[in-house]
Amino acid sequence: MLQVAVLGATGSIGASALDVIARHPDRLRATVLAAGQNVDALVALCVQHRPRHAVIAAADGYIALKRGLANAGLDTVAHTGEDALDALVAGDTCDTVVAAIVGAAGLRSTLAAARTGKRLLLANKESLVLAGELLMRTAREAGATIVPVDSEHNAIFQCLPDSHAHAGLARLILTASGGPFRGRSRESLRDVTPEQAAAHPKWSMGLKISVDSATLMNKGLEVIEAHHLFDVGADRIDVLVHPQSLVHSLVEFVDGSTLAQLGLPDMRTALSVGFTWPERIASGVGGLDLLAQGGRLDFEAPDVGAFPCLRLAYDALRAGGTAPAVLNAANEVAVSAFLQRRMGFLAIPAVVEQTLSALPPVSAASLDVLGDADAQARRIAEQAVQHLVT
Ligand SMILES: NC(=O)C1=CN([C@@H]2O[C@H](COP(=O)(O)OP(=O)(O)OC[C@H]3O[C@@H](n4cnc5c(N)ncnc54)[C@H](OP(=O)(O)O)[C@@H]3O)[C@@H](O)[C@H]2O)C=CC1
Numbered sequence: 153m154l155q156v157a158v159l160g161a162t163g164s165i166g167a168s169a170l171d172v173i174a175r176h177p178d179r180l181r182a183t184v185l186a187a188g189q190n191v192d193a194l195v196a197l198c199v200q201h202r203p204r205h206a207v208i209a210a211a212d213g214y215i216a217l218k219r220g221l222a223n224a225g226l227d228t229v230a231h232t233g234e235d236a237l238d239a240l241v242a243g244d245t246c247d248t249v250v251a252a253i254v255g256a257a258g259l260r261s262t263l264a265a266a267r268t269g270k271r272l273l274l275a276n277k278e279s280l281v282l283a284g285e286l287l288m289r290t291a292r293e294a295g296a297t298i299v300p301v302d303s304e305h306n307a308i309f310q311c312l313p314d315s316h317a318h319a320g321l322a323r324l325i326l327t328a329s330g331g332p333f334r335g336r337s338r339e340s341l342r343d344v345t346p347e348q349a350a351a352h353p354k355w356s357m358g359l360k361i362s363v364d365s366a367t368l369m370n371k372g373l374e375v376i377e378a379h380h381l382f383d384v385g386a387d388r389i390d391v392l393v394h395p396q397s398l399v400h401s402l403v404e405f406v407d408g409s410t411l412a413q414l415g416l417p418d419m420r421t422a423l424s425v426g427f428t429w430p431e432r433i434a435s436g437v438g439g440l441d442l443l444a445q446g447g448r449l450d451f452e453a454p455d456v457g458a459f460p461c462l463r464l465a466y467d468a469l470r471a472g473g474t475a476p477a478v479l480n481a482a483n484e485v486a487v488s489a490f491l492q493r494r495m496g497f498l499a500i501p502a503v504v505e506q507t508l509s510a511l512p513p514v515s516a517a518s519l520d521v522l523g524d525a526d527a528q529a530r531r532i533a534e535q536a537v538q539h540l541v542t
Pocket residue numbers: 159160161162163164165166186187188189190191209251252253254255257275276277278301302303355356357358359360361419
């Protein structure tokens with residue numbers, strides 16, 4: 153029986169992970185559920201899944217969580233704070249961790265899982281963008297198994313089963329849906345609303361990643377994520393827009409073969425792979441009927457003129473050091489300001505670019521250096537937001 157900690161349980165990935173877990177009561181059990189601030193949703197999940205521990209990040213939610221669990225007649229133990237979460241992730245109530253907290257807030261618990269050699273189903277791409285070398289080294293040294301569950305990286309993972317395949321690798325091709333604004337000019341995006349930006353054409357996801365998909369920053373973060381996961385340089389990672397979102401990514405080999413993984417756009421497939429790979433279990437996702445899906449697979453080049461975030465991410469990866477951490481932090485500030493209607497959609501790449509220019513990269517030697525870069529970038533990006541709106 154795999155004992156699973158689901159971090160970000162109240163989110164979109166959390167829901168998909170818990171759906172797969174509930175389908176396999178003989179093999180999978182949710183023992184730890186963690187969320188940010190949504191106490192009611194966390195208690196409801198505890199009623200359904202009966203974990204041993206529930207963690208709410210926001211300290212002011214602790215009493216309500218404790219009371220909610222008691223009122224529901226559960227013996228689930230309530231916790232709050234990052235130290236408590238780290239201890240649970242590292243402890244023996246779980247052997248498998250679904251890392252699905254959104255943003256840099258997920259780094260600490262992701263690292264705690266890696267440090268203690270757990271099976272890590274990694275959705276929280278920001279932790280790899282921020283501290284990829286450190287996270288991969290930590291996992292390697294501790295013997296942790298990282299299974300990427302970001303759909304593109306999960307596809308590549310399935311196409312690269314062993315070191316022989318890796319040795320013959322020519323390039324990775326990440327597919328992108330193009331987001332809700334595919335085909336539009338840069339100027340036409342000036343007044344788009346958060347609702348329009350968050351309306352992803354193919355995937356049902358949290359707000360932050362949906363906006364990232366609309367700017368193509370999601371694909372930029374994924375290029376950096378792929379670099380760390382598969383140890384491939386920026387020059388051998390390409391992006392291809394594929395509006396049907398049925399081909400989840402491709403791997404080209406030196407002999408001219410290209411392998412791809414296809415399936416309906418539903419994260420339960422990638423999560424199922426993560427739980428039991430190399431064995432496959434039912435995920436609840438049906439098979440892919442290509443004719444029913446329209447009978448065609450289209451591909452086009454990304455438009456980096458209209459969507460400069462993709463170029464900024466490649467630049468940050470090539471610059472190295474703390475640049476990806478700065479890119480990530482500035483993007484988190486900018487997306488949040490856009491969602492709060494403090495600035496327009498086109499200001500997102502502007503804030504990221506200004507922050508990157510203000511903070512030249514230094515060697516990302518330690519977690520402290522990366523933490524400082526993240527904090528400085530957030531301050532500078534916030535100033536840029538204020539400057540843009542005044
Ligand atoms: N959704 C998807 O299909 C995909 C998502 N991903 C990645 O997975 C991650 C999660 O995405 P998604 O599920 O869409 O996001 P959601 O916004 O739907 O969910 C985010 C989750 O993180 C929790 N959370 C936020 N801040 C904290 C914190 N400080 N401590 C603990 N928990 C916190 C939220 O809790 P609360 O509800 O209480 O606020 C919620 O459970 C992101 O990194 C995203 O890029 C990758 C590929 C696909």
